[in-house]
Amino acid sequence: MHQVKIKSPATVANLVCGFDILGMALTEPFDIMQLRLLDEPKVIIHNKDSFGLPTDPEKNVAGVVLLSIIEQMNQKIGFEVEIEKHIKPGSGLGSSAASAAGAAVAANFLLQHIFSTDDMIRFAMNGEKLASGVKHADNIAPCISGAVSLIRSIYPLDIISIPAPDLFVTAVHPQIEVKTSDARQILKKQILLKDAIKQWGNIAGLVTGLLKNDHNLIGRSLEDVIIEPVRSILIPGFDEVKRKCREVGALGGGISGSGPSVFMLSEDEVTARDLEQVMKDVYDKIGVEYNTYVTTINKNGVEVMNDE
Amino acid sequence: MHQVKIKSPATVANLVCGFDILGMALTEPFDIMQLRLLDEPKVIIHNKDSFGLPTDPEKNVAGVVLLSIIEQMNQKIGFEVEIEKHIKPGSGLGSSAASAAGAAVAANFLLQHIFSTDDMIRFAMNGEKLASGVKHADNIAPCISGAVSLIRSIYPLDIISIPAPDLFVTAVHPQIEVKTSDARQILKKQILLKDAIKQWGNIAGLVTGLLKNDHNLIGRSLEDVIIEPVRSILIPGFDEVKRKCREVGALGGGISGSGPSVFMLSEDEVTARDLEQVMKDVYDKIGVEYNTYVTTINKNGVEVMNDE
Numbered sequence: 001m002h003q004v005k006i007k008s009p010a011t012v013a014n015l016v017c018g019f020d021i022l023g024m025a026l027t028e029p030f031d032i033m034q035l036r037l038l039d040e041p042k043v044i045i046h047n048k049d050s051f052g053l054p055t056d057p058e059k060n061v062a063g064v065v066l067l068s069i070i071e072q073m074n075q076k077i078g079f080e081v082e083i084e085k086h087i088k089p090g091s092g093l094g095s096s097a098a099s100a101a102g103a104a105v106a107a108n109f110l111l112q113h114i115f116s117t118d119d120m121i122r123f124a125m126n127g128e129k130l131a132s133g134v135k136h137a138d139n140i141a142p143c144i145s146g147a148v149s150l151i152r153s154i155y156p157l158d159i160i161s162i163p164a165p166d167l168f169v170t171a172v173h174p175q176i177e178v179k180t181s182d183a184r185q186i187l188k189k190q191i192l193l194k195d196a197i198k199q200w201g202n203i204a205g206l207v208t209g210l211l212k213n214d215h216n217l218i219g220r221s222l223e224d225v226i227i228e229p230v231r232s233i234l235i236p237g238f239d240e241v242k243r244k245c246r247e248v249g250a251l252g253g254g255i256s257g258s259g260p261s262v263f264m265l266s267e268d269e270v271t272a273r274d275l276e277q278v279m280k281d282v283y284d285k286i287g288v289e290y291n292t293y294v295t296t297i298n299k300n301g302v303e304v305m306n307d308e
Numbered sequence: 309m310h311q312v313k314i315k316s317p318a319t320v321a322n323l324v325c326g327f328d329i330l331g332m333a334l335t336e337p338f339d340i341m342q343l344r345l346l347d348e349p350k351v352i353i354h355n356k357d358s359f360g361l362p363t364d365p366e367k368n369v370a371g372v373v374l375l376s377i378i379e380q381m382n383q384k385i386g387f388e389v390e391i392e393k394h395i396k397p398g399s400g401l402g403s404s405a406a407s408a409a410g411a412a413v414a415a416n417f418l419l420q421h422i423f424s425t426d427d428m429i430r431f432a433m434n435g436e437k438l439a440s441g442v443k444h445a446d447n448i449a450p451c452i453s454g455a456v457s458l459i460r461s462i463y464p465l466d467i468i469s470i471p472a473p474d475l476f477v478t479a480v481h482p483q484i485e486v487k488t489s490d491a492r493q494i495l496k497k498q499i500l501l502k503d504a505i506k507q508w509g510n511i512a513g514l515v516t517g518l519l520k521n522d523h524n525l526i527g528r529s530l531e532d533v534i535i536e537p538v539r540s541i542l543i544p545g546f547d548e549v550k551r552k553c554r555e556v557g558a559l560g561g562g563i564s565g566s567g568p569s570v571f572m573l574s575e576d577e578v579t580a581r582d583l584e585q586v587m588k589d590v591y592d593k594i595g596v597e598y599n600t601y602v603t604t605i606n607k608n609g610v611e612v613m614n615d616e
Contacts, residue, residue, distance in 0.1 A: 017508075018508070018512065019505065019508075020505045021505065021508055021509045021512060022512065058475065091495045111400075115376060132552060150509070150512050150513065150516060151507040151509065152512065152528070152529065153506075153509060158513070158528060160513065160516055160525065162516060168369040181608050187501060188501065189497045189500060189501055189502075190499065190501065191498065191499060191500075191501050191504055192497060192498060192499075193495060193496065193497055193498065193534075194497075196499055196504040196507070196508075196534070197327065198325075198331065198461075199504070199508060200325075200326070200329055200504075200507060200508050200511045201329045201458070201459065201460040202460065203330075203508045203511055203512050204326065204329060204330065204458050204460065204511050204512065204515045205458065205460040205466070205468060207512045207515045207516055207519075208458060208468055208470060208515055208519065211515075211516065211519045211520070212519070217468065220460070220466060221460065224505070226501075
């Protein structure tokens with residue numbers, strides 16, 4: 001096998017109360033990546049989309065991941081990669097993680113699965129470091145493994161897979177720019193203990209709800225009293241979308257990653273479509289361009305489409 | 309049925325990283341309470357122990373719980389209660405919760421189960437309010453239901469039962485006084501966001517470990533970076549007990565409630581006994597009187613012993 005084609009899904013990091021520790025994979029949108037093994041230590045990148053992402057491997061998210069794998073292998077290998085990106089950069093839907101995780105999984109496939117999932121996460125985090133300045137795994141881990149990932153710790157790496165219930169996800173990406181670095185900067189360094197206690201009650205509730213497949217408990221626990229009140233200020237229409245989505249039957253939801261995308265969970269497709277309409281109405285009224293997605297929680301993570 | 313005898317177990321609140329939200333029931337020690345139905349609205353209390361607890365129902369934890377039940381019933385009923393306390397008041401092992409929860413469950417039994425678990429928790433919280441000034445449920449809920457309870461929220465009351473694995477618990481009660489009010493007062497009102505994130509990773513890990521029966525994950529997650537570093541200062545020998553217990557094979561543990569008792573979890577009875585020896589050695593060396601307990605996680609909560 002010298003070539004592999006994979007699809008690498010969008011992800012929702014900072015899963016409401018689970019800031020920095022919980023991420024979830026989506027069935028759509030996803031990037032398509034084709035990776036070919038070379039016999040010399042270099043990385044060649046072709047972007048098959050119109051986002052104008054760099055092709056210099058040192059400046060490309062997938063590139064730095066592949067370079068770190070080449071360095072680790074200490075053999076005469078390289079990679080040629082074709083990236084067809086459908087997850088918009090800057091959407092808050094894990095676009096960089098899809099490139100990074102997709103590159104790591106595809107390379108591991110071509111290298112006959114010599115790396116563990118944790119190894120792949122470590123390689124892929126180099127891509128996140130390039131994209132946002134910080135090594136974080138709450139997009140990468142669910143992108144690779146599907147469903148929900150708990151990042152208990154980065155140093156040492158301790159990632160736990162949590163099964164995901166059959167829920168629908170409706171997401172809206174209002175076409176405004178929220179830089180991850182800005183979204184980090186406005187957070188307070190100190191928080192109230194009483195808010196933290198409320199948050200960890202919700203985190204424990206959310207995790208229990210996911211593990212027990214208790215949709216009502218998931219809904220009650222989807223509340224973020226610390227990050228969302230600060231960050232939602234950067235997203236026009238957020239409060240209205242959230243309130244109206246709850247009224248229409250969403251279990252709950254919040255900011256995807258550091259925004260600007262907003263997502264909502266629901267139990268059936270009819271409700272998921274109603275939520276989409278709510279989102280469209282709000283952003284039509286405000287006059288902000290947007291994309292919407294009606295999808296499900298992805299339980300598989302990066303998938304091989306074919307191999308030759 | 310006009311009379312019932314119950315045993316009401318000790319509990320560990322503030323389960324390491326789960327400050328204010330997670331509590332766990334123990335098989336031993338437990339109080340024994342005998343409750344008799346009267347036909348006039350009054351509460352008579354007999355203490356069959358040497359702790360000198362008040363017999364005035366307004367000043368007694370079980371008393372205020374029973375008074376609140378009488379008030380709610382709006383009928384000509386009352387209770388005579390005999391309390392044989394084995395859980396030392398002030399030990400941090402849920403002594404007041406055992407009285408409060410035991411009274412609520414026993415009364416509900418005599419009233420032919422008219423109250424739900426949530427009702428009983430609400431009544432019993434009146435006892436905690438008397439004992440510590442605060443309505444909290446992280447001792448009461450596991451005392452009533454057994455295993456581990458997640459208190460996601462008090463207002464509105466939202467309590468979730470979490471199954472407990474077959475683990476051993478070793479606890480030591482050094483005979484020093486730590487007032488719950490003092491232990492609350494030394495906590496900082498503000499905490500660092502980065503510490504909170506670490507804590508909620510551990511909470512999610514602990515809950516996942518309990519639900520998946522993953523002992524290793526439970527052990528890795530039994531870490532409290534916020535409360536323990538502050539409160540452990542009030543408990544002589546704490547750091548040494550903890551370090552040595554980990555060395556001897558404890559999964560982990562921490563302060564029980566607001567102290568001064570310290571507990572450790574382990575996978576087998578031999579280790580649990582070794583941990584007891586570690587605790588004895590430390591407190592013998594320091595020269596502080598103590599009691600130790602080697603027990604298991606109680607899966608049943610308050611139990612009826614017999615009824616007439």
